[in-house]
Amino acid sequence: MSDVLPEAEAPEWPMPRAAGCPFDPPPALRALTDDKPLARVRIWDGSTPWIVTGHAAQRTLLGDPRVSVDERLPGFPHWHEGMAAAVEYRPRSVFNSDAPEHTRYRRIMTGPFTLKRVEALRPTIQKITDDLIDRMLAGPKPADLVEALALPLPTLMISELLGVPYEDHDFFQENAARGIAHNVSAEESMRTFGALNGYLVQLVEKKAAEPADDALSDIAARVNAGDITVAEAAMMGLGLLIAGHETSANMIGLATAALLEHPEQLALLRDTDDPKVVAGAVEELLRYLGIIHGGQRRIAKEDIEIAGETIRAGEGIIIELFSANRDADVFPEPDVMDLRRANARHHNAFGFGIHQCVGQQLARVELQIVYCTLFRRVPTLALAVERDEIQFKHDRLAYGVYTLPVTW
Amino acid sequence: MKVTVEQDKCVAAGQCVATAPDVFDQRDEDGVVVLLTEEPAADLADDVRYAAAVCPALAIHIED
Structure with missing residues (x-):
């Protein structure tokens, strides 16, 4: 016996966060x-997919072939609508294949993101971070932290790693x-995807002809070899370029906004020189801040029994990752940001x-460096506007702040 | 404790290496898991269990 609402009464998704509770x-x-x-x-096209919020249910479904x-x-x-309209062109x-096809694509992309390769980038990431902070401190107050640091740092890193100018x-x-806006028309989606795709096609052809020491040249070499x-x-x-800057940028901006509201937590991050404490703090910020909040999209290929319900073959599934990070069955007092939380890495x-993030180790190292460096070098960092004036990205698939005016 | 890994299932997320670097490594070319020891020392057991729990591809298996 199901206590799920009849399909006709399914509420609309996405739903707004509460006023005053942006986190x-x-x-x-x-x-x-x-x-x-x-x-x-109920989603934009009138269909009524399942939304999955529980941590255990998400892991079961995301691990199910x-x-x-x-x-x-x-x-x-x-x-x-835009994603649906451009489907035949992607x-x-x-992003859109299952194993074993997925495995073949993924292994062409993973080489540059091993822990060893990413750890070797620490000095480069540290230098870029220091240079950006130098420039911000030399400029006028207030400054927009998104423009000064949050966006350029990951963009510079992924550009350099890929070999994108x-x-x-x-x-x-x-x-x-x-x-990645929530509402994109078919026409606009085709235009932005066409522009980005055309740009990357040109770049791949250039790297295939004149290889350099970068990840895109390695991928282009697989074109020359006839593999792809x-x-x-x-x-x-394109996937690496977009995922590589947009998400980390949001993590930097949003975490700064959140930490400035929790000075005792900020102090822990600023005053420690233990890399384990820093790494743990970054895991907790990844858990606490819901950067990916639109819900990962899936479809059932067969009937699946889960938590007393049956997801029928052909039904859509929305995995709302952020909610699992606030599941009290796994994380006690889930709405409390606790940078010393023991199991944050779950x-x-x-x-x-x-499909777990290919670039996650790069993201971790970027965040470990940037948080520590920012709060150590600018201990007086403060918001330059009232909290309720901050514009949050409610209308984007990747959550964050549009701008973060700060002073020091 | 006896550890086995399934390289075919591995997606090179790097979670095991970050959690238990004395037990797991990654292939240079594509990041696929390499098992450094099948029978890790007792003091590494907790880290290995954590690594198996956070492996997104469920590619790490433990027999006690």
């Missing part, structure tokens, strides 16, 4: 899934930002299953 999940979603880890919601990311299957719960990639950053940042097409290589490059901020 917590939408209250209506919490009410909907208060006593069960999944429920039905019957749960697919194949966005071309009928009934797939696309993020918005080549196969790690940093001087093109305005172009790809703007198009990427439009592409230019379109597939461009999609890999968060789902990078997802779970075979």
Whole structure:
């Protein structure tokens, strides 16, 4: 016997966060899934996929090969009209293929992101961070922390790693930002995807002809070897470029806003010289801050029994990662930011299953360096506006702050 | 404790190496897991269990 609401009464998703609680999940979603880890919601196209909020249920489904990311299957719960409209134009990639096809693509992308390779980047990341902070401190007060540090740091890093010219950053940042808005028309989606894709295709062809010492050249070499097409290589490059700057940038801006509200937690991060404490603090910030809050999209390929419900073959599934990070069954007092939380690393901020974030180790090292360096070098850092004047990215698939005016 | 890994399932997230670097490593070319020791010392057991729990591909198996 199911106590799930009839489909006709499924509430609309996405839902707004509560006014004054920019760091917590939408209250209506919490009410909907208060006593069960999944429920039905209604999305932009009128369909009623399942939304999954429980930590255990998410891990079960994300690890289940019957749960697919194949966005071309009928009934797939696309993020918005634009994503649905461009589906035939997106080549196969790690984002829309299942194992074993996914494994083949993923292993072409993972080489630059091993722990060893990322650890070797620490001096470079530290220097970029110091240079950006020098420039901010030499400039006028107040400064926008997003423009001064949060956005340029990960963008510079991923550009250098991939071999994408940093001087093109305005172009790809703007198009990427439009592409991940909640509401994108078919026309705009085709335009931004077309522009970015064309740019990457050109770059891949250039790297195939004149290889350099960067990750995009390694990917282009696989085109020359006949392993993948230019379109597939461009999609890999585009995925890494967008995911590589947008998410970390939001983590830097949003964490700074949150830590300035919790001075005792900020002090812990600022005053420690223990790398384990810093690493643990970053895991807690990844857990506490819901950067990926639109819900990862999946579709059931077969009937799946979970938590007393049956997800039927062909039904959409929305895995709302942020809610799992606030699951009290796993994280006691889940709404408290506790940088010493012992099991913070169990968060789902990078997802779970075979699609878990490729660049997560790079993100971790960037965040470990930037938080420590910022609060140590600028101990008097403070908001230059009232908290309720901060503009949060409620309308984006990746949550964060649009700007963060700070002074010191 | 006896540890086994499934390289075919591994997605090179790097979680095991970050958690238990004395037991797990990654292949240079694609980050796929390399097991350094099948029978880790007792003082590493907790880290290895944590590594298995956070492995997103469920590719680490432990027999006690």
